[in-house]
Amino acid sequence: MSSEPVDFSRGSVAEVPEVMTGVLLVGHGGFDKLEYRSDIPVPTPGPAEVLIRVAAAGVNNTDINTRIGWYSKSVKSSTDEGATQAQDLDATWTGVPMSFPRIQGADCCGRIVRVGKDVDPSRLGERVINANTLRFYVNYRPMESWVFGSECDGAFAQYMKAPSSEAHTVDCDWSDVELASVSCSYSTAENLLHRAGVKPGEHVVITGASGGVGSAAVQLAKRRGAFVTAVAGSMKADEMRQLGADRVVPRGESLVKHLGKETVDVVVDVAAGPAFADLLDVLKKGGRYAVGGAIAGPIVELDVRTLYLKDLTFFGCTFQDDVVFRNLVSYIEKGEIRPLVGKTYPLKDIVTAQQEFLSKTISGKIVLVIPD
Known part of the structure; x- marks a missing residue:
């Protein structure tokens, strides 16, 4: 019809x-x-x-x-x-x-x-x-x-x-x-970065980086001047680098092994699941963890001592301030993302x-x- x-x-x-x-x-x-x-x-x-x-x-x-x-x-x-x-x-x-x-x-x-x-x-x-x-x-x-x-x-x-x-x-x-x-992926990604307050020069780890939200987060984090480590399937490493990722860690491999402990300022997570503990281990003291999804599993094991002894800040990110979508539209119109x-x-x-x-x-x- x-x-x-x-x-x-x-x-x-x-x-x-x-x-x-x-x-x-x-x-x-x-x-x-x-x-x-x-x-x-x-x-x-x-x-x-x-x-x-x-x-x-x-x-x-x-x-x-x-x-x-x-x-x-x-x-x-x-x-x-x-x-x-x-x-x-x-x-x-x-x-x-x-x-x-x-x-x-x-x-x-x-x-x-x-x-x-x-x-x-x-x-x-x-x-x-x-x-x-x-x-x-x-x-x-x-x-x-x-x-x-x-x-x-x-x-x-x-x-x-x-x-x-x-x-x-x-x-x-x-x-x-x-x-x-x-609308959904890019605004979710921008909201994660906005809530976590990502600044130029900070090291950001992005999980699920080859998906809709993850690939948007890679671009938007680079737009903010961050150093980006993308977690994605090993076959997608070249695509992640083309989007702007500075480093790619194969999904399923230990972030601690690749990056070392306390080397990351911000984690942007859409996966959760079994890798959750590693995400907190790579965060520096005073680091920030922003989550907007749990595609790898919503139930995780948290050692609360890691949370408080490292002075970590957690951001659960669903609600979006009005400025998030306005900013996203401006990035498109200025040609700052693709x-x-x-x-x-x-x-x-x-x-x-x-x-x-x-x-x-x-x-x-x-x-x-x-x-x-």
Whole structure:
């Protein structure tokens, strides 16, 4: 099904269809819970919202984690092991039950085709990307937010509504696919560096460096003038160096063996799992540990003596200050970072895309192209 052509000269009444193609998540579980449909009602934007014609949408760990119910505290395993013990009552970012059906997709690049009554009609036609953490829906309360694909519908469909204040216009020559690789991964990475206060000349270790968040963190840490050690599969070392990594440690090998104890200022971690103790051992006294994921396993062993005797500071990083996404957009517009897209798939092949994502054979982002 194709949408009608949009005439942006007609104000906020751009022609859009009543139904759209998209992917519905109908419950927690396996790939069978993803239903590709062409009869989904097109959302209607509220007074302060915009309707976006989605061009492309990135694939992220959070899409898979949400589908399998991995955020439930009952789950002890890594993402790729599934979440067979998940409890529906706490299997979301916010720890509340998931509402089904849900359209997932935390990353969106598209054009505004309709605006709510309180939004300036001049926004029609703008190419936008969405903020990763949505503060509008929680009245901008500190440390609270919603996420597309979890608390509200996201970008795995032809149309998506979003708060106008959190749909950001970007002036750049990147393709729609490239821009669709940004919102979740790059803002997560920038938030980790922002919260940890990374400064020029500091030594930063980045785990999961070949993935979406990790590869973004490598670029963003180099932008800040840091010395970067990337932890990634040995076959991806050259790619990590091309992104700017000064040193690459093969995933699964001891960081202490490669770097020595107390040699690192900041650890940016999206993996956790069995390597957690090594990450703390390589930190200098007074070092900072920032975590934004646990794909290798959420349950770790912490010797509290290491924490307090080394005067370490821990940062759990989910909520993002408004400045994080504004800064990210400015980096794109100034040409200070570049996208790393590994592969694209049509939306109908979402299962294959997520399977390849889980295989960890692709560096950078996997992006879904949304049909006309």
